[in-house]
Amino acid sequence: GQQVMQIPQYQHVQEGEDFTTYCNSSTTLSNIQWYKQRPGGHPVFLIQLVKSGEVKKQKRLTFQFGEAKKNSSLHITATQTTDVGTYFCAGRGTGNQFYFGTGTSLTVIP
Amino acid sequence: KAGVTQTPRYLIKTRGQQVTLSCSPISGHRSVSWYQQTPGQGLQFLFEYFSETQRNKGNFPGRFSGRQFSNSRSEMNVSTLELGDSALYLCASSLDLHGGTQYFGPGTRLTVL
Numbered sequence: 247g248q249q250v251m252q253i254p255q256y257q258h259v260q261e262g263e264d265f266t267t268y269c270n271s272s273t274t275l276s277n278i279q280w281y282k283q284r285p286g287g288h289p290v291f292l293i294q295l296v297k298s299g300e301v302k303k304q305k306r307l308t309f310q311f312g313e314a315k316k317n318s319s320l321h322i323t324a325t326q327t328t329d330v331g332t333y334f335c336a337g338r339g340t341g342n343q344f345y346f347g348t349g350t351s352l353t354v355i356p
Numbered sequence: 357k358a359g360v361t362q363t364p365r366y367l368i369k370t371r372g373q374q375v376t377l378s379c380s381p382i383s384g385h386r387s388v389s390w391y392q393q394t395p396g397q398g399l400q401f402l403f404e405y406f407s408e409t410q411r412n413k414g415n416f417p418g419r420f421s422g423r424q425f426s427n428s429r430s431e432m433n434v435s436t437l438e439l440g441d442s443a444l445y446l447c448a449s450s451l452d453l454h455g456g457t458q459y460f461g462p463g464t465r466l467t468v469l
Contacts, residue, residue: 279458288446288460289399334399343412344389344458346399 248340252347267350269318275337278318284331360461368467374435377464381449388430393444406453442468
């Protein structure tokens with residue numbers, strides 16, 4: 247079946263360092279969404295990308311959707327302790343189902 | 357606007373029992389999706405409802421079922437509970453089917469003993 251994998255699974259960074267998580271789908275996605283889930287919380291929508299090769303920025307966060315619409319990345323510049331959480335990519339794929347990625351758990355060391 | 361609400365927030369059941377979870381979407385949202393979140397399997401799609409009809413279903417056994425009412429509120433039911441059904445069950449609402457942002461509720465933490 248369709249899979250959406252994210253790497254790395256865990257990432258520890260010193261505050262101020264950059265962070266990137268990569269999302270790879272086994273099939274083409276019609277769109278890609280990114281969510282952040284704080285420990286003990288629920289996923290919160292960050293952004294949606296629809297077009298092939300699309301790049302969007304939100305302050306220190308940069309999101310990219312691959313040309314083949316099968317991969318995406320989230321890059322955080324100069325991480326802060328408030329960035330702690332698990333970042334999930336998600337998108338609609340085969341059968342129009344919504345698939346979540348495996349998630350990347352980010353720890354920021356002050 | 358009030359966010360997505362889920363009841364109950366916590367539930368403890370024993371194997372073999374059944375459970376019903378409830379989700380009230382954001383006012384005006386017509387699409388409701390359900391997800392199961394576990395440490396081992398991550399976030400897995402259960403089903404999606406729109407206009408009282410199930411539009412998509414994930415790869416879960418028939419013990420998992422759901423429905424949506426005319427006011428867009430949704431319920432999911434799990435029968436003959438197994439230990440492996442222990443999870444956080446999340447409901448998400450969106451304005452339309454296949455469209456845009458999903459707003460998640462706080463979830464129902466189900467523990468099966």
